[in-house]
Amino acid sequence: MATLSVCQPQLGGFSFENCKRNAVLEAEVTKLGCNVPSARKTGTTICGVVFKDGIVLGADTRATEGMIVADKNCSKIHYISPNIYCCGAGTAADTEMTTQIISSNLELHSLSTSRLPRVATANRMLKQMLFRYQGHIGAALVLGGVDCNGPHLYSIYPHGSTDKLPYVTMGSGSLAAMAVFEDRYKQDMEEEDAKRLVRDAIAAGIFNDLGSGSNIDLCVITKGRVDYLRPHDMANKKGVRCVYEHEALPHQTGNYKYKQGTTGVLTKSVIKLDLEVVEETVQTMDTS
Amino acid sequence: MLTGLLYCSVPVTGMGQQVGAYGVQDTLRSGFSSVKNELLPSHALELSEKNFQLNQDKMNFSNLRNIQGLHAPLKLQMEYRAARQIQRLPFLQSSHLALDTLKGNDESISFEDILNDPSQSEMVGEPHVMMEYKLGLM
Numbered sequence: 121m122a123t124l125s126v127c128q129p130q131l132g133g134f135s136f137e138n139c140k141r142n143a144v145l146e147a148e149v150t151k152l153g154c155n156v157p158s159a160r161k162t163g164t165t166i167c168g169v170v171f172k173d174g175i176v177l178g179a180d181t182r183a184t185e186g187m188i189v190a191d192k193n194c195s196k197i198h199y200i201s202p203n204i205y206c207c208g209a210g211t212a213a214d215t216e217m218t219t220q221i222i223s224s225n226l227e228l229h230s231l232s233t234s235r236l237p238r239v240a241t242a243n244r245m246l247k248q249m250l251f252r253y254q255g256h257i258g259a260a261l262v263l264g265g266v267d268c269n270g271p272h273l274y275s276i277y278p279h280g281s282t283d284k285l286p287y288v289t290m291g292s293g294s295l296a297a298m299a300v301f302e303d304r305y306k307q308d309m310e311e312e313d314a315k316r317l318v319r320d321a322i323a324a325g326i327f328n329d330l331g332s333g334s335n336i337d338l339c340v341i342t343k344g345r346v347d348y349l350r351p352h353d354m355a356n357k358k359g360v361r362c363v364y365e366h367e368a369l370p371h372q373t374g375n376y377k378y379k380q381g382t383t384g385v386l387t388k389s390v391i392k393l394d395l396e397v398v399e400e401t402v403q404t405m406d407t408s
Numbered sequence: 409m410l411t412g413l414l415y416c417s418v419p420v421t422g423m424g425q426q427v428g429a430y431g432v433q434d435t436l437r438s439g440f441s442s443v444k445n446e447l448l449p450s451h452a453l454e455l456s457e458k459n460f461q462l463n464q465d466k467m468n469f470s471n472l473r474n475i476q477g478l479h480a481p482l483k484l485q486m487e488y489r490a491a492r493q494i495q496r497l498p499f500l501q502s503s504h505l506a507l508d509t510l511k512g513n514d515e516s517i518s519f520e521d522i523l524n525d526p527s528q529s530e531m532v533g534e535p536h537v538m539m540e541y542k543l544g545l546m
Contacts, residue, residue, distance in 0.1 A: 128541065129498055130529045132520035134457060139450035217522075224517045232515055249518075252460065256453060 159211050160185045161258075163331020165293030166196060166207035167321050168264045169305065170286045171314035174271045174342035175264035178318035179207045180293070180326050181351070182333040189333070195350065197339045201226050201237045202346070204265030205339050209291035210278060211258040218259045222246055239265040239272040243282055251280030260290045266343050293325025293332040300324045311340065319353055326355055484510075498542050499533040501526060 146156050166179045183191035198219035200206050204226070208215025222245050230237045243263055250257055261276040275288035287305050289297040300321040309317070315338060322336045335351035449455050469481040491506035508514045 129533065129538070130524070130526045130531070132522075132524045132526055134453070134519060135524050136449075136451045136454045136457075139454075143450075221517055221519070221522070228515050228517070252456075253453060254456075 158186050159213065159258075160190050161211055161331075163293075163329070164196060164209040164291030165289070165297050165322050165325025165329060165332040166209050166262050166291050167289040167294070167297045167301065167318060167325075168207065168262045168273045168275075168287065169301070169309075169314055169318055170264075170271050170273050171309040171311060173311065174266045174340065175273055176311075176314045176318045177205055177207050177262060177264050177339040177341070178322045178352075179337050180322055180332040181335045181337060182326075182331070183212055184331055192334050193351075195337065197337055197348070197350075199223060200242055200263070200265070201230065203236060203267060203341065204239055204242055204263065205341060205346070205348075206242070206264070207262040207290070209260045209262075214257045214259040215261065218246065218249065218257060219261070222249070236267060238267040238269070239263065239274065243272075243274045243276065243284075246276050247280045247282050250276065250278060255279040262288055262290050264341060266341050271341070289321065289325075291325070291332065293322075293329035296324040296328040297321035311342075315340065315352075323353070323355055497535070498538040499535045 149156055161184055163182070163184045164180060166177075168175060168177045177197055179196035181191075181193045181196065182189055183194040194212070196207050196209070196215075198206050198208055198215070200219060200223045206219050206222075208219060222242060225245055226237045226242055229241065242265070246261065246263065250259065255278045258278050259276075260278055263274045263276060265272060272284065273286065273288060274282050274284050275290055276282045286307070287301045289295075289301065298321075300317070304317055304320075306313075318338060319336055322332075325332045326334070326336070334356050336353040336355055338347075338349040338352040340347040340349070469485070472480045472484070487510055488507065491510055494506055495502040495504070505514075
């Protein structure tokens with residue numbers, strides 16, 4: 121609520137001025153039976169796995185707004201530092217801003233210490249910030265990277281709790297992806313095996329969860345090298361039905377257009393329309 | 409999770425507008441008042457965010473006192489107090505350079521730097537009113 125005169129200098133950061141107004145508006149709107157517009161979420165499948173030399177992170181590419189797909193090809197693997205990447209699930213804006221802020225802070229920190237940043241630093245910064253806002257920032261993250269101590273993989277929940285594990289999944293499709301991991305994860309896999317495992321886990325999420333879909337993005341991080349494979353696998357191409365591993369040929373969608381001449385022509389008459397020019401004006405374009 | 413009424417249901421003093429002369433709500437300066445506006449915070453985070461910096465400093469200073477002895481926080485607080493005096497008058501934007509360097513804010517970016525930047529605010533404080541408030545004459 122705007123006061124008539126400002127006595128104290130304004131502070132930066134979140135402003136709670138409109139919260140009461142919003143609550144009143146929401147109550148009025150629900151009385152009328154309509155819905156308040158909802159935030160864009162990334163109902164998602166994201167996962168990560170530690171293999172012999174590093175980390176493989178995987179994500180789908182669908183962003184939803186309620187029941188509608190808002191973005192068919194959004195990028196959910198965010199850059200944190202040259203050796204650390206982070207997948208984000210939850211409210212899209214929250215994951216985007218959170219990872220950008222932490223990336224900036226890590227850059228400043230690494231310039232100040234003149235060292236490559238560690239994954240544990242990023243983890244601690246993220247968890248302290250998310251705990252400060254008590255879960256109101258809806259960002260569930262999978263953080264992975266390789267630093268001087270080897271490969272590390274963390275999962276970070278919106279309220280600020282973190283887990284350090286060899287394989288993690290997050291998002292609405294996390295159960296489907298975790299089922300694949302639990303079945304086929306082995307310690308010290310090779311890179312190709314790890315990529316195939318993550319691809320299959322994300323595919324399980326895409327095909328079994330409504331909130332996940334479109335393509336599969338992968339990010340392979342090893343010491344000194346990052347492969348950002350976007351898209352790694354286009355699991356859902358428009359017009360082509362999906363390929364199952366146990367079937368030899370992909371189905372084509374049926375062609376439902378009629379051939380020319382299917383409908384017979386009985387008579388044909390052509391009437392010319394005589395148009396006379398009434399007025400002609402020329403408007404020059406300014407092309408300088 | 410984020411929609412719905414976000415009222416914190418515990419009433420708290422100090423949420424209300426400033427009182428004018430005679431301890432009564434100053435309607436001319438602060439608008440109309442209501443009991444709900446004054447007692448209840450409008451968001452669950454409002455209270456904790458208002459005091460966040462203060463609480464962090466308190467915690468850090470008490471840790472420092474426990475580790476290094478009483479002199480350490482005393483010296484630091486003296487430096488903070490000195491740096492806080494090198495500022496412009498309240499209605500002008502000051503850079504807080506010395507204070508930020510002491511606190512370590514020059515090496516980090518948070519929501520205070522991105523959202524609601526005070527140098528971009530649409531409202532300008534009235535110089536006389538703000539000076540009176542600062543000097544305690546109001």
